[in-house]
Amino acid sequence: MTNETSYGFDTLQIHAGARPDPATGARQVPIYQSTAYVFRDAEHAAALFNLQEVGYIYSRLTNPTVAALQERVATLEGGAGAVCCSSGHAAQIMALFPLMGPGLNIVASSRLYGGTMTQFSQTIKRFGWECTFVDFDDLKAVKAAIDENTRAVFCEAIANPGGHITDLDAISAIADDAGIPLIVDNTSATPYLCRPIEHGATLVVHSTTKYLTGNGTVTGGCVVDSGKFDWAANDKFPSLSQPEPAYHGLKFAETFGPLAFTFHGIAIGLRDLGMTMNPQAAHYSLMGIETLSLRMERHVENAKKVAAWLEQDDRIDYVTYAGLESSPYFGLVEKICPRGAGALFTVAVKGGYEACIKLVDSLEIFSHVANLGDTRSLIIHSASTTHRQLTTEQQEAAGAGPNIVRLSIGTEDADDIIADLDQALSKATA
Structure with missing residues (x-):
């Protein structure tokens, strides 16, 4: 495709990064199950290793199937480039790796996925990095938490598990004033519901395992580079602005401009950390993204209906879905996620911890799994699973207290989802 930015989302989710295979004419992107690639000659090999020419060397670094996925996700997010890797957690480390060093810190939202809270x-x-967690609804606190050693601000567009929406415009303004990048985890929203770069994000990370793939088959991660941050504006990011010894003094920001972060992610990050996405995982994700908009529309439609029903149920204390008019985040939906508030939210069950456990064990359509973003409706009791490593105070701050279950609403018939919750709640609160 040429001039990809002129096409609509539904067209790009099918065609971006995908071209008929030049050798066979295959229309679907092939799984290039190859470890290495033959160089044309010695000069070609040297040019590739010197980063003077773009091409394929070894699949720890680059692979044609993975490259197609990188181009597709970057296009959908409105970014300059992307690097795919083995998981969403790997993507977070990949995003921070060029920015950080011993004694440096990041400022992160206190409402994050439990595994991210533990990682941060x-x-x-163990790398000598630190993290300060702040309530990102309190903009003054976010600004106050940034100091001379802060190198990034991190949040989720739609927070896991509560479905809270972050005011990305306000947070990006704070990051811009400090001269540091804003990194946004867009896993729960996907670029169909939210495009963080349009709200000032420098980098966007995904667990492609979730909504992008959408079928619970493979793990993967992706870091999208906006291409808009000036890494050489100050001396805070020497990995990108200063000479790189491994490449004879090459300066990534000077040499690659808007693609500096992307090239660093491949040439240094994947080379040395080895968090490689396998081509079969990329293939599954490419196929999943082809139906992203269709699935997200149904996810949102179902979530609205289920959340509204739960909010009126006497067995429920409250529902955190931002798509409800009662939510304090309802006003942000139109600005940050104009196509809907996603399909991830939490429910406070009357009866506390024990009632939550009975609810989880009594459901039939819902699957009790440590995942989200599947076509199937999913449930988990975060306090005893994904957020188990956190203190009670951290669990409460993250919206994952002992009386809370997280729902990921699937694409089944909404009436069937409600009926399943109804019968399980009856057993849980009897």
């Missing part, structure tokens, strides 16, 4: 509060300390 515990694991990154």
Whole structure:
């Protein structure tokens, strides 16, 4: 395709990054199950290794199937480029890797997926990195948390598990004033519902495992580079602005311009961290994205209906779905997620911890799994699973207290989803 930006979302989700295979004419992107690629000659090989020419060397770095997925996700997000990797968690480390160093920190939302909270509060300390968690509804607190050693601001567009929506415009303004990038996890929203780069995000990360693939078959991650951040504007990001010893003093920002972060992610990040996406996973994700808009429309339609029913049920204390007029985030939906508030939210069940456990065990259509964004409706009790490693205070701050279950509403018949919740709630609160 040429001039991809002129096409609509539904067209791009099918065609971006996909071209008939030049060798066979195959219309679907083939699974290039190859470890390495033959160089034309010694000069060609040297040019590739010197980053003087773009091409395929070794599948830890680049693979044609993965490259097609990278182009598709970058196009849908409105980014300059993208790097795919082995999981959403890998994507977060890949996003931070060029920015961070010992003694440096990030400022992150206190409403994040439990695994991300653990990664940021515990694991990154082994690299000498730190994280300060802040309520991103409190803009003054976010601004106050940034200091001279802060190198990024991190949040989710639609927060997991509560479905809270972040005012990305306000947060990006704070990051811009500090001269640091805003990294937005867009997993729960997808680019169909929200395009963070249009709201000032520098980098967008995804767990492609979730809504992008949409069928619960493979894990994967992606980092999308907006191409709009000036990495050489100050001395905070030497990995991108200063000479790189491994490439004879090449400066990524100077050499690659808007694609500096993307090239660094491949040439340094994947080369040394090895968080590679396998081509079969990329193939499944490419196929899943072809129906992204259709699925997300149904997800949102069902979520609205189910959340409204739950809100009126006497067995429920409250529902956190931002698409409800009662939600404090309802006003942000039109600005940040104009096509809908997603299909992920939490429910506070009367009866507390024990009632939540009985609810989970009594459902029939819902699957009890540690995943979200599937075509199937999914449920999990976060306090005993995904957020188990956190303190009670951290669980409450993340919206995952002991009386809370997280629902990921699927694309089944909405009346069947409601009927399943109804019978399970009867057993749970009897």
